[in-house]
Amino acid sequence: MPECSNCGSFVTVDYVRVFAPxxxxxxxxxxxxxxxxxxxxxxxxxxxxxx
Incomplete structure (x- = not known):
């Protein structure tokens, strides 16, 4: 599951698709x-x- 590289919180796949390179x-x-x-x-x- 994707997680924030800074704080380790769970993020959705859609969040990654929009906000991560x-x-x-x-x-x-x-x-x-x-x-x-x-x-x-x-x-x-x-x-x-x-x-």
Whole structure:
């Protein structure tokens, strides 16, 4: 089953299809990673509060 590479939470196959690059089986961040964002090939802390 797919999981978030950052926090390990379960994500759906549809989430992976939409938010992960084609060659990746798991997304770099997920909705459970509220303080993290994708930044190119990496993950970094959000610079502002996300709502």
């Amino acid at each position: 084609n060659q990746m089986a798991n997304p770099r961040v997920c909705p459970h990673c509220e303080d993290m964002v994708r930044d190119g090939p990496d993950v970094r802390e959000a610079r502002s509060v996300r709502q």
